[in-house]
Amino acid sequence: MTSTTARTADGSAITLSTSGLSAADVLAVARRGAPVQLDAAAREEVVRVRAHIDALAAPGHPPVYGVSTGFGALADTAIAPSMRHALQRSLIRSHAAGVGPEVETEVVRALMLLRARTLASGRTGVRPVVVETMLALLNAQITPIVHEYGSLGCSGDLAPLSHCAIVLMGEGRARDRDGTERPVPELLAEAGIEPVLLEEKEGLALINGTDGMLGMLLMAIADLDELVRTADLTTALTVQGLRGRDTVFRPELHAPLRPHPGQEASAANILALLEGSPIIADVAAEGSRVQDAYSLRCAPQVAGGVRDTIEHARTVAERELASAIDNPVVLEDGTVTSNGNFHGAPVAYVLDFLAVVSADLASIAERRTDRMLDRSRSHGLPPFLADDPGVDSGFMIAQYTQAAMVSEMKRLAVPASVDSIPSSAMQEDHVSMGWHAARKLRTSVENLRRVLAIELLTASRAIDLRAPLEPSAASAAAVEVLRRTVQGPGPDRFLAPDIAEAEARLLDGTVLAAVEEVTGTLR
DSSP states (O other): OOOOOOBOTTSOOEEEBTTBOOHHHHHHHHHHOOOEEEOHHHHHHHHHHHHHHHHHHSTTSOOOTTTSBOOGGGTTOBOOGGGHHHHHHHHHHHHOOOEEEEOOHHHHHHHHHHHHHHHTTTSSOOOHHHHHHHHHHHHTTOEEOOEEEOOOSSSSSHHHHHHHHHHHTTOSOEEOTTSOEEOHHHHHHHHTOOOOOOOTTHHHHHHOSOHHHHHHHHHHHHHHHHHHHHHHHHHHHHHHHTTOOSGGGOGGGSTTTSOOHHHHHHHHHHHHHHTTOHHHHHHHHHOOOSOOOHHHHTHHHHHHHHHHHHHHHHHHHHHHHTOOOOSSEEOTTSOEEOOOTTOOHHHHHHHHHHHHHHHHHHHHHHHHHHHHHOTTTTTSOOGGGOSSBTTBOTTHHHHHHHHHHHHHHHHHTSOSTTOOOOBTTTTBOOOOOHHHHHHHHHHHHHHHHHHHHHHHHHHHHHHHHTTTSOOOHHHHHHHHHHHTTSOOSOSOOOOHHHHHHHHHHHHTTHHHHHHHHHHOSOO
16 A cells, blocks of 8 residues: 545645555644544445445354454354444453553554554444544544553554543543543543444454554654754764864765765765864864774764664555554455454564664764763863863763663663563464563653753863864854853853753754754755
């Protein structure tokens, strides 16, 4: 399947068709609250396939898994028609068994949208009302409460999706658009949403997918796309703060000799960010050093490897976005058959890969920061960039904070996908743990942003201390954005707010935007 979603006339709504969604669609709904509507042709296909399921569920028809049987280890147990509503309710209630902290609103919205995407594909056999009610929850900004623990990343993100499905039934827990928890019946009534009485197969179709881990993967890719460019920027700032050289970033040293596309892009970015720097020109004129430390000289190789890993993850995410995942699934010829497409392994692997490269990108940034604080390696900067070394500690403990986060990220880089804990009386004897891979990746991405924020603070201060020499125009633009809310060199002050400000400027994109006004769009 290819993504052929469209916008409404006002450009704001996402139309959900049988063809799936784009990554941009998911981000628009999950993070920016864009409304969603069901395409008329998709609705017709859902109606057509549901008629076939109704025929299979009719009295006297042989049992069909997921339609007229139990689930999992109870798959061979036939269920009488009079008990099938109870079966659906019991499935959702029993599977809504998550515990721990609530996951973020954007994750829950992505989870619901991606499940609606599969329901609208015509491969699950649900009625249109199930899809439309899910979209109504999204459009009313009603967010089911989903917990941190409960998914093994196989047979779908069962517990997280069940916590969403139970709200469709008028039960469970949810928050309104302001984030206030209120009784679910009250929230639905206020939005004019009728609770759904689930029919055959619908409970299973609501919970049998990789939607949670896929949603978190898409958001991590979007964040890392920005952070890897940010890392090129902080590298360029540090090169100038340490009076480094720009010669190692020349294009002839990259694609012609080692044609990794990510490395080529990173080197080109750093070179563009250093263009016209008086500090770099002064270093070249001095000619006192032949080469810089690895954390500067090898930055394109590390950030480039991160980029190439992101591209692989993007390929997997796009394939998963083009998938219709349910078990059993309704094939185009009407066959209802069991399958293993709910297994999260392909997604889990790349979530783990991204945690590895995020940790390494943070690690090299921390090493650059530490170098600027060590007077024996900083080429003339004061110890810890302190105003009065001894009286002032400068950025000493900011680097400690970086080191603490990097250490945590290294622990989080241990893959979740190599683990498996059998469940459901050994019927589900190999699972992906993809949900957990996604959860730890979110922490790693947040910490990477904070590590780069501290390098941004440190390198900006180092550059200020190089005055009267000036940095490149692009670097000056980054420092100028920071200096709107964070003071330059001086005596020690409460440092946590400065770190928070630097992080906020990376999160809102203003630093990169200012830089790209000078360089053009970075690769």
